Amino acid sequence: MVRIRIQDVAREAGVGVGTVSRVLSGSPRVAAATRQRVLATIERLGYAPVLAARALRTGRTHVLRAVVPLFQRHFYAEVLRGIERALAGSGYSLAVAGVEERRERDHWLRLPGGRTRADGQLIVSLTPSAGEARQLRTAPWPTVLVDATAEGLPSVGVDHAAAARQVVAHLLRLGHTRIALVDCPADPFALHPPAARREGYRAALATAGVPTSPAYELVTACSALAGATALERLLALPTPPSAICFGSDVQAVGALHAARGRGLRVPGDLSIVGYGDTELAECVGLTTVHIPMRELGERAATLLLRALDGDTPLTPCELPVALVVRASCGAPPVDAGSRG
Amino acid sequence: MVRIRIQDVAREAGVGVGTVSRVLSGSPRVAAATRQRVLATIERLGYAPVLAARALRTGRTHVLRAVVPLFQRHFYAEVLRGIERALAGSGYSLAVAGVEERRERDHWLRLPGGRTRADGQLIVSLTPSAGEARQLRTAPWPTVLVDATAEGLPSVGVDHAAAARQVVAHLLRLGHTRIALVDCPADPFALHPPAARREGYRAALATAGVPTSPAYELVTACSALAGATALERLLALPTPPSAICFGSDVQAVGALHAARGRGLRVPGDLSIVGYGDTELAECVGLTTVHIPMRELGERAATLLLRALDGDTPLTPCELPVALVVRASCGAPPVDAGSRG
DNA sequence: TTGTAGGCGTTATCAG
DNA sequence: CTGATAACGCCTACAA
Numbered sequence: 001m002v003r004i005r006i007q008d009v010a011r012e013a014g015v016g017v018g019t020v021s022r023v024l025s026g027s028p029r030v031a032a033a034t035r036q037r038v039l040a041t042i043e044r045l046g047y048a049p050v051l052a053a054r055a056l057r058t059g060r061t062h063v064l065r066a067v068v069p070l071f072q073r074h075f076y077a078e079v080l081r082g083i084e085r086a087l088a089g090s091g092y093s094l095a096v097a098g099v100e101e102r103r104e105r106d107h108w109l110r111l112p113g114g115r116t117r118a119d120g121q122l123i124v125s126l127t128p129s130a131g132e133a134r135q136l137r138t139a140p141w142p143t144v145l146v147d148a149t150a151e152g153l154p155s156v157g158v159d160h161a162a163a164a165r166q167v168v169a170h171l172l173r174l175g176h177t178r179i180a181l182v183d184c185p186a187d188p189f190a191l192h193p194p195a196a197r198r199e200g201y202r203a204a205l206a207t208a209g210v211p212t213s214p215a216y217e218l219v220t221a222c223s224a225l226a227g228a229t230a231l232e233r234l235l236a237l238p239t240p241p242s243a244i245c246f247g248s249d250v251q252a253v254g255a256l257h258a259a260r261g262r263g264l265r266v267p268g269d270l271s272i273v274g275y276g277d278t279e280l281a282e283c284v285g286l287t288t289v290h291i292p293m294r295e296l297g298e299r300a301a302t303l304l305l306r307a308l309d310g311d312t313p314l315t316p317c318e319l320p321v322a323l324v325v326r327a328s329c330g331a332p333p334v335d336a337g338s339r340g
Numbered sequence: 341m342v343r344i345r346i347q348d349v350a351r352e353a354g355v356g357v358g359t360v361s362r363v364l365s366g367s368p369r370v371a372a373a374t375r376q377r378v379l380a381t382i383e384r385l386g387y388a389p390v391l392a393a394r395a396l397r398t399g400r401t402h403v404l405r406a407v408v409p410l411f412q413r414h415f416y417a418e419v420l421r422g423i424e425r426a427l428a429g430s431g432y433s434l435a436v437a438g439v440e441e442r443r444e445r446d447h448w449l450r451l452p453g454g455r456t457r458a459d460g461q462l463i464v465s466l467t468p469s470a471g472e473a474r475q476l477r478t479a480p481w482p483t484v485l486v487d488a489t490a491e492g493l494p495s496v497g498v499d500h501a502a503a504a505r506q507v508v509a510h511l512l513r514l515g516h517t518r519i520a521l522v523d524c525p526a527d528p529f530a531l532h533p534p535a536a537r538r539e540g541y542r543a544a545l546a547t548a549g550v551p552t553s554p555a556y557e558l559v560t561a562c563s564a565l566a567g568a569t570a571l572e573r574l575l576a577l578p579t580p581p582s583a584i585c586f587g588s589d590v591q592a593v594g595a596l597h598a599a600r601g602r603g604l605r606v607p608g609d610l611s612i613v614g615y616g617d618t619e620l621a622e623c624v625g626l627t628t629v630h631i632p633m634r635e636l637g638e639r640a641a642t643l644l645l646r647a648l649d650g651d652t653p654l655t656p657c658e659l660p661v662a663l664v665v666r667a668s669c670g671a672p673p674v675d676a677g678s679r680g
Numbered sequence: 681t682t683g684t685a686g687g688c689g690t691t692a693t694c695a696g
Numbered sequence: 697c698t699g700a701t702a703a704c705g706c707c708t709a710c711a712a
Binding site (some may be wrong): 050051052053055056061063070073074076077078080081084085088093094095096097098100104117223224250253254257261279280282283284285 | 401440
Binding site for chain 1 (some may be wrong): 697698699700701703704705706
């Protein structure tokens with residue numbers, strides 16, 4: 001199996017390499033008959049261009065990179081899927097740079113960044129520092145942030161504050177007043193805990209005139225175990241909450257299971273709300289917030305593609321979230337209501 | 341921001357490009373002092389080689405491709421993570437080719453295969469046809485199959501038959517005799533339903549002298565809804581099973597939830613076993629089979645790397661599975677046991 | 681141990 | 697409209 005070069009096609013078709021190249025790039029400056037002949041020869045010989053040569057000559061690799069923290073599996077799996085879909089048929093291929101530790105994160109967010117020179121970059125759930133953002137902004141290739149923002153960089157995300165407000169409003173409507181928040185970091189490497197969700201939570205309570213309490217605000221890891229542990233902590237409080245909003249479905253399901261194991265009825269004795277609307281939530285009937293992960297990826301990739309077409313500047317976009325009401329929330333128990 | 345070439349480094353360091361290249365490739369034929377000087381210059385100038393040029397020259401792209409069906413999210417997410425880990429620091433980057441439809445599958449399994457010319461390929465959960473396998477075998481670059489097998493191709497997987505035998509043996513030990521199997525296809529594009537799990541299931545029952553029944557063997561989609569639907573079908577049988585083995589955790593959790601919604605106690609009235617041991621299973625206390633997805637990816641990538649080092653031939657490898665006993669299985673209800 | 685030159689397969693520029 | 701030819705940046709003989 002010998003490799004066929006553009007030269008071979010040219011010789012076989014009785015034309016020059018330039019013509020073959022023009023056919024390949026869809027240039028209009030080729031006679032229809034010639035084009036047909038060249039195309040037929042390409043087909044017959046099974047010619048496929050060597051991308052490295054093309055990349056060397058043009059300076060474009062036709063590779064896009066996605067930098068993804070591999071922790072929140074449900075999230076990144078769906079986002080990647082969306083990206084893939086947007087890229088299908090675009091001529092670009094996707095290089096995935098998985099990030100598990102700080103060193104890797106820094107490596108990929110620092111500019112000259114790594115092995116494969118990509119034509120553009122998608123950064124998922126990772127917040128660049130001011131310095132990193134500046135570098136990214138002045139880089140020769142575009143970067144789009146997904147579920148994160150940074151000064152001057154295009155991004156696609158959702159309004160976590162609004163989402164949290166919706167959740168709390170729903171619980172208030174059901175009659176709850178003792179509502180806790182168990183959050184988890186979106187960016188595992190962020191220096192500060194996630195602020196948006198907490199602000200939405202506080203704002204919704206403030207609007208309703210319900211006092212907040214530090215004891216009702218926890219931040220913990222994004223795992224079922226952490227969710228269960230947080231639940232225990234809250235239940236041990238002198239005045240335990242009658243409803244808990246979690247920062248992720250995994251935590252919520254872990255807590256849900258733990259609560260039932262303790263003999264608590266959900267939603268009878270305790271209401272629980274997740275976040276994300278992953279498959280998990282659907283399986284167990286968890287009320288949650290739908291985060292359009294797939295669309296996030298798809299839109300971000302589309303945006304990046306557009307930037308590559310020279311269609312700058314890019315406008316950041318924010319996708320809507322929606323409360324998904326399932327079976328894990330109800331009215332607070334009567335004894336709890338009286339104490340609230 | 342101007343691009344720095346190897347030439348610039350050479351000039352700046354007062355050496356020839358050959359020397360710089362030798363330093364880059366770690367050749368021993370460079371004086372220590374010269375190497376130091378070159379290294380320092382590289383650092384100072386922030387030089388990074390243009391991979392396309394290197395690829396063109398050497399014929400190696402240093403890109404590995406993973407062909408992955410994007411359906412079974414839990415599975416592919418973990419496998420990808422394992423692959424990533426194995427590749428970290430290897431100098432190879434990972435191009436992910438997501439497969440959602442038959443056309444895409446065929447595209448990637450057919451040889452000249454697509455945009456990025458990769459140095460090697462990992463195919464996950466997709467079974468090549470005889471013809472495809474032959475082509476892959478004679479290809480100039482190696483392919484490793486993950487959770488699939490094909491004549492003459494190296495693979496890493498698990499023994500699904502043994503896994504199913506373990507599950508059934510466990511249920512038999514608990515006293516069940518009316519054991520159903522709700523399976524799902526591993527390869528979404530396979531022409532035949534998955535055979536290994538079913539064979540293990542049948543073999544275990546046969547060994548125990550328990551008759552099998554076609555009505556107890558279902559194959560359906562890998563979703564919570566499909567699991568719930570299958571449950572309904574089985575419960576509607578004249579003699580419903582007292583235990584159900586599922587082909588995936590998602591199905592099992594869907595069924596678990598549906599069963600409880602129907603007022604059945606699990607494990608009191610019905611025992612349920614999942615498959616995979618995804619996060620899902622842990623969250624809800626599902627007895628299941630641990631499939632080492634991450635290790636699968638890691639081993640496969642390691643194998644591929646070894647092949648790239650010329651360390652052929654590759655020996656297929658099979659990773660062990662293990663039953664994970666949680667709370668979803670118990671003894672059959674007494675009335676059921678008497679009828680079994 | 682080091683420098684020099686040729687070529688990897690394409691595309692793009694320039695004459696024709 | 698088409699054909700020759702010069703880069704693109706790097707690696708690697710080969711010569712020094």
